[in-house]
Amino acid sequence: MKSPTGTTRRVRPRAALAALAGAQFTVMLATSVVNVALPRIRAGVGLSDGGTTWVVNAYGLAFGALLLAGGRAADLFGRRRTLLAGLALFGTASLAAGLAHSAGPLIAARTAQGVGAAVVAPAALALVMDVFPPGPGRGRALGVWGAVSGAGAAAGVLLGGLLTQLLGWAWTFHAVALGTAVVAGGVAAFVPRVPGGRPGRFDVLGATAVTAALTALVWALTTARRTGWSAAPVLAALALAAVLLAVFARLEHRHPDPLLPPRLFATGTVTAGNVLMALLGSVWTALFFFLPLYQQQVLGYGPLVTGLGQLPLAAATMLGSTVAPRLARRPGPPVTAATALLTEAAGLLWLSRIRADGGYWSDVLGPAVLIGLGLGVAFVQLTALAVAGVPRADAGLAGGLVNTTRQAGGAAGLAVLTTLAGSVTAHAAAGRTHAEALTTGYRTAFAVSAALLALSAALAPALARRRAVPAAPDTVPLTGTGPSAP
CATH class of the missing domain: 1.10.287 (Helix Hairpins)
Structure with a gap:
């Protein structure tokens, strides 16, 4: 591959994957890094109850709403160029959020962060598919992608607790800005310039x-x-x-030249991957909402200890994502995804037995490891299903679509489960301590989440049955069938 000066530039796939995975990690990190810091952010900038909620919602709202547009922009205007522009916006907004001294600028910066994330996520995933040709290498690359995606949310809780306690809440944003600068440098240095955007008009x-x-x-x-x-x-x-x-x-x-062309769903398992990813997202988002609350509000842990408690979950998620391609080699992604969803459901069912007088080692650790293993494998295989058979010219849009369904599913699941948990907690408050009432609500949320994943696992093989339509030569094949290194 040639540089702008005409000299041949050697592509280093591992370094390129590290940079692209780093981009995804920062996006996922920003979704949860502020959660533990919210009480101190509220005091620091004088937020109301509604304003505190919008520190989280502004990012998720912009991120989820603009992913399809971000994915199509990457396809039309060039994925590497679009990724670097998104990282620039994301990093600048992160810095601005840390410097904010009042509610308005902070929420505006979080909104801009979400816009940048909506550009970064689909462009980075499309570039992974550009850098790694079809075959075992791509399966391994998607495994790494899944590992950092699953670990990013858990790491955000840990980093948020650590930074808030040691350096102050502003560093939850400054750290993301610094990390984004490093990632942007890696993208500029190691991600090759693939052929530019395709002909077409932006819808x-x-x-x-x-x-x-x-x-x-x-x-x-x-x-x-x-x-x-x-x-x-x-x-x-x-x-x-x-x-x-x-x-x-x-x-x-x-x-x-529509934003969401019918050809995107003509072959492969795009619909199945996105439906199942929405269901997984509904449980995934709620897990990282309720579990830290249980640790802090019931078990009485501080921000740092709560963050450290997410490490086994993050490690198990990374392990599951890493081994996912190897596990799918014989049964294939649909069966592997169904098994992983059942594994995660078993972990959530176990977690639904938490006690108000329980502890981390007896009530949280075992279920967290089981959930992490299932989550890591399921995320990789559902991502593979969601991009299989997609025309290469639409790879960015496919990445935007699967992220959109995960975000929308997460918002819907969290809304339903928090309403349910709050209702159960209020009903259980009579004659019980506050901790016991809260625990009852959390247990209900985890039990319903387990049932939802069990339903997803039952639907997966039928939904993911591939159409008997031959894929065009320029489509993305179903990956996840081999463990060899990129």
Whole structure:
């Protein structure tokens, strides 16, 4: 591959993968690094209850709503160029968030962070598929991708607790900014310049309609956690989302180069991968919400100890992601994904037995390891299903779509499960201590999560049955079938 000066540049796949995985890690880190720090952020900038919620929601809202547009931009304008632009925005916004002294600038910076993340995530995944040709190497690369994705959220809780306790809440953002700068340098140095964007027009109207629809949907789901499902603003936002999605479908039918082309779903297992990823996301997001709350509000742990308690979960997730390609070699991704989902469901069912007078070693450690192993394997295999058979020109969009379904599923799952847990806690409060009532709510959330994953596992083989339509030569094959090094 030639550099701009005309000299041949040697591609180093391992270094390129490290840089691209680092980009995904920072995006996932930013989703959870502030969770433990929220009480101190609130005191530091004078946030209200609603403002504190929007420190989390602003990032997730922008991230989830703009992923499809970010993925299509990567396909049209060049993936490496788009990735570097997204990292620049993401890092600058992270720095601005750490420097904020009032609620408005902080929430605005978190929104800009989410916009940058929506550009980074699909572009980085598409570049992984560009750098690694079809075969065992790509399967191993997706395993690494899954490892850092699964570990990023858990590591965010640990890093957030450590930085908040030792250096102050602002460093939860400054650390992300520094890490992003390192990642951007790695991308510039090691990720090759693949052929530029493909011919085509960016579907501005379609992108606007679907972004507005997803914004309304995610806003409704996150607001429902606080106001309830019957609140007028929530119902109005859900209705608006439905109307905008109908408008989007109509626009896509008429546009010569639609944002979400039908060819994306014509072959392979794209639909199955995205449906199952949405279900996995609904449980994944809720897990990293409820588990730290149990550790802090019931077991009485501080931020640092709570963060350290996520290490076994993170390590198990990384292990599961790493071995996922090897496990799928014989049965294939659909069966492997179903087995992994059942494993995670078993861990959550075990976690639903937590006690108010319990402890980390007796109530959390074992289930966390089992959940992490299942989560790591499932994430890799569902990602493989979601990009299988996709035309190479649409790889960025496929990456944006699978991230969108995970984010939307996470928002929906968290809204439903927090409402359920809150209702159970309120009902159990009579005649019980506060810790016992909270534990009852958390147990219910974990039990329902286990049932949802068991249902997903039952559906996986049927949903993922591949169509008997030959894939075009320029499509992404179903990977995850070999463990050899990239």
